Amino acid sequence: MNPFFDNAPDHRKNGSYRWEQPAGRDDVIGMGTADLDYCCPECVKEACLAIAQENAYNYRKKPDSYFQIVTDWYRRKYGLLAEKEWLSNVPSTIGAIRIALSALTRPGDAVIMQSPFFGPLPRAVESAGCRLVENPMIRQDGVYALDFADFEQKLRDEKPSVFLLVNPHNPTGRVFSPKELERLVALCEQYDVKIISDEVHGLIIYPGKKHIPVLAVSPAARRLSVQVMSMSKGFNLMSLPHAIVAVADPVLRAAWDDEVIPYSFGYATNPFSMAAAVKVMDGSADQWLSDLTDYLKENRDLAVSFLQNEVPGMRATVPEGSFLLWIDCSELGLENPAEFLLEKAGVSVNDGAEFGNAYGQFIRMNFALTRQNLQTALDRIKKAVAAR
Incomplete structure (x- = not known):
């Protein structure tokens, strides 16, 4: 275990969303918003310092070396032979998805x-003037599976224009298998449905699983898909936003360009964001990411085991990727589990109702904390639940 991750800045003092303290309190442990507590790799600091020392923040083009590093990264990590022409950038992954929705849908779709x-x-779907069709995942013995029968029926009956794929899935942590992805893509091809793939959690993958970018699934996937990726979740670069959008199909890319070019993001490239992304993609932080994944796996296993043995009324789904636990609290008999944990345990988590109307008895818990803070939070939760 790398002891680097046992230390972290005091995020209560830096404006952190996750560690923001409620009025009158200064002891709440933040386990909500999906970012990391840890400092970034040293190469990120060095890259940003080099930019800051220039003290000039003019409009900057992305050099050819940037595109080479990105395409090399896709090839090295996933065997995906991406091309420079496929690539563009947007400051936000959610923003990229919203723009892609405008490119691929019309109001009412x-x-x-x-x-x-x-x-x-x-x-984002609603703001694009579209209506959302839910394909609920099936939960069996704490594991979430895709409901392909329901998915196909809704493709046939509701005739969606777009399938919004989230892989790895947020909040369940599922990393979809090659067969699952191939089947999803085949159904989308059969029913003429385009795909927007949100892959922002694709860097933290636990042993036995492998993230597969949608453009690496099949030729059909390359014809149908807009792929959105970012280095942020793997390297704690959330305040250096830099979404990487890849569109292989020329017709889809023209539709994407028609929507994104008017925003002039090409002129607004943040040099710090680009420098950080380049350093973590060129291999400089590979060992750091491997060490982080090992540390997070230990955190995951600690949290899952603790809840199972010490707080059996909280049933956690074991994530295959990401650093988020999706926890069913329905056996506790609480009106609002998230509010209870904040008030009684001093632990802030995401309310499951944020993830759909059927999930008010769930919470989402971020375990990307130092081991000490994680254990303290778990002990508080145990004590609060026992005393309820």
Whole structure:
């Protein structure tokens, strides 16, 4: 275990969303918003310092070396032979998804996605003037599976224009298998449905699983898909936003360009964001990411085991990727589990209702904390639940 991750800044003092303290309190442990507590790799600091020392922040083009590093990264990590022409950037992954929705839909169209779902995504669908069609995942023995029968029926009956794929899935942590992805893509091809693939959690993958970018699934996937990726979740670069959008099909790419070019993001490239992304993609932080994944796996296993043995009324789904636990609290008999944990345990988590109306008895818990803070939070939860 790398002891680097046992230390973290005091995020209560830096404006952190996750560690924001409620009025009158200064002891709440933040386990909500999906970012990391840890410092970034040293190469990120060095890259940003080099930019800061210039003290000039003029409009900057992305050099050819940037595109070479990105395409090399896709090839090295996934065997995906991406081309420079496929690539563009947007400062936000949610923003990229919203722009892609405008490119691929018209007001009134249906968009299908699996539930539970990350709250900003249905809002993006609604703001595009589209209606959301839910494909609820099936939960069996604590494991979530895709409901292909329901998915195909809704493709046939609701006739969505777009399938919004989230892989790895947020909040369940599922990493979809090659066969699952191939089947999803084949159904979308059969029913003429385009795909927007949110892959922002694709860097943290636990042993036995492998993330497969949608453009690496099949030729059909390359014809149908807009792929959205970012380095942020793997390297704690959330305040250096830099979404990487890849569109292989020329017709889809023209539709994407028609929507994104008017925003002039090409002139607004943040040099710090680009420098950080380049350094973590060129191999400089590979060992750091491997060490982080090992540390997070230990955190995951600690949290899952603790809840199973010490707080059996909280049933956690074991994530295959990401650093988020999706927890069923229905056996506790609480009106609002998230509010209870904040008030009684001093632990802030995401309310399951943010992920769909059917999930008010669930919470989403971020375990990307130092081991000490994680254990303290778990002990508090045990004590609060026992005393309820």
